[in-house]
Amino acid sequence: MSKTALITGVTGQDGAYLSQLLLEKGYTVYGLMRRSASQEFLTERLKWIGVLDEVNLIHGDLLDLSSLIHVINEVKPDEVYNLAAQTFVHTSFDQPLLTAQVTGVGATNMLEAVRLAAPGAKFYQASSSEMFGKAQTGVMQSETTPFYPRSPYAAAKLYAHWITVNYRESYQMHASCGILFNHESPLRGIEFVTRKVTDAVARIKLGQAKTLELGNLDARRDWGHARDYVRGMWMMLQQPTPDDYVLATGRTVTVRDMTKAAFDHVGLNWEDHVNISNRLFRPAEVDFLLGDPSKAKAKLGWEPTIGLEEMIGEMVDADLERRRQAGDARARVPA
Numbered sequence: 001m002s003k004t005a006l007i008t009g010v011t012g013q014d015g016a017y018l019s020q021l022l023l024e025k026g027y028t029v030y031g032l033m034r035r036s037a038s039q040e041f042l043t044e045r046l047k048w049i050g051v052l053d054e055v056n057l058i059h060g061d062l063l064d065l066s067s068l069i070h071v072i073n074e075v076k077p078d079e080v081y082n083l084a085a086q087t088f089v090h091t092s093f094d095q096p097l098l099t100a101q102v103t104g105v106g107a108t109n110m111l112e113a114v115r116l117a118a119p120g121a122k123f124y125q126a127s128s129s130e131m132f133g134k135a136q137t138g139v140m141q142s143e144t145t146p147f148y149p150r151s152p153y154a155a156a157k158l159y160a161h162w163i164t165v166n167y168r169e170s171y172q173m174h175a176s177c178g179i180l181f182n183h184e185s186p187l188r189g190i191e192f193v194t195r196k197v198t199d200a201v202a203r204i205k206l207g208q209a210k211t212l213e214l215g216n217l218d219a220r221r222d223w224g225h226a227r228d229y230v231r232g233m234w235m236m237l238q239q240p241t242p243d244d245y246v247l248a249t250g251r252t253v254t255v256r257d258m259t260k261a262a263f264d265h266v267g268l269n270w271e272d273h274v275n276i277s278n279r280l281f282r283p284a285e286v287d288f289l290l291g292d293p294s295k296a297k298a299k300l301g302w303e304p305t306i307g308l309e310e311m312i313g314e315m316v317d318a319d320l321e322r323r324r325q326a327g328d329a330r331a332r333v334p335a
């Protein structure tokens with residue numbers, strides 16, 4: 001009999017790739033989404049990746065425990081992937097309490113709903129490399145590296161991480177945390193730096209823009225592809241015992257070099273177009289992230305397959321296509 005999965009955050013980047021993966025594996029997939037007046041806008045990623053008609057969308061909100069219990073009772077999932085969160089670090093400084101509620105307490109709401117309504121279900125919590133925060137420069141971060149969050153987002157994720165570990169130890173739930181380093185794709189939100197850059201490169205190449213404003217170019221990130229990382233999430237829940245795993249590429253690159261790679265892809269010189277804006281710097285920065293995925297490799301057999309340059313190229317090409325189509329659509333609108 002086919003397995004049933006419930007994905008919270010199904011309208012986000014990882015929700016789309018994970019839905020696609022689970023459908024390919026024969027799962028029945030339910031996706032939790034918030035009700036919105038712009039419903040069709042929210043499902044754009046699922047549509048882009050070609051799974052919108054196959055995912056069963058069901059309304060609920062991480063802030064509303066009763067809605068989550070209702071959903072779990074209805075779906076009776078074998079596996080629950082808790083991907084929903086307020087995910088943008090910069091916004092978490094402006095909305096720290098909302099971030100604490102959704103990204104932190106929201107995870108407890110999901111765990112409670114599962115514990116009460118489907119205690120045998122396997123549970124995945126989307127933990128983040130941001131939890132390492134002020135890490136030692138030059139040293140790789142693994143499952144045993146101490147955490148030092150540097151934003152309201154990271155502090156909320158740290159609470160969600162430990163409450164998941166606590167539910168595992170207190171109630172013997174099959175609950176695992178994936179400590180995932182930055183992962184991107186053509187479906188990445190446009191406010192995140194990779195997608196902001198690839199979209200700007202496309203507009204500049206097509207003559208629709210001239211410049212791009214960025215903040216801290218010296219920050220280093222370990223960037224992988226979302227398609228690889230959702231496979232790791234699934235692998236964690238196929239293990240006989242729950243555990244926590246780092247997923248990363250083991251390579252760190254500055255925002256400057258990632259930006260250069262994107263401009264190089266279309267034959268432009270990044271220095272001719274990029275301006276630095278103070279308003280894009282954060283009150284506290286995470287300067288250096290570099291993950292050690294050896295445990296995931298040894299225990300899950302997981303390895304990333306897509307490198308940074310290939311991924312950035314895919315993202316620039318997808319943005320060129322989108323911007324061309326948007327330009328054509330505007331051209332068709334009568335003046």
Ligand code: NAP
Pocket residue numbers: 008009010011012013014015032033034042060061062063082083084085086087088102126127128129179180181182183184189
């Ligand atoms: P994303 O694209 O920003 O998607 C976030 C999802 O959460 C959206 O579907 C959003 O719904 C949903 N959501 C927000 N508030 C909600 C609420 N109150 N109730 C129900 N749903 C809510 O994020 P992502 O990049 O796919 O990341 C997936 C998860 O992995 C997140 O938890 C993120 O923090 C974590 N993570 C991501 C990365 C990364 O590099 N991408 C790395 C480590 C960890 P709407 O569409 O309605 O806004």
Ligand code: F7E
Pocket residue numbers: 087088089090128129130180181182183191192193194196213214215216217219220221255280281282285286
């Ligand atoms: O920033 C710098 C910025 O917003 C990356 C989320 O998925 O990954 C993500 O968090 C770096 C930072 O991602 C701009 O200061 C410079 O150092 O793309 P980002 P993030 O903050 O690393 C983790 C793992 C998550 O869990 C999060 O949910 O780039 N940067 N100039 C900029 N960043 C942005 N957004 N915009 C700029 O103009």
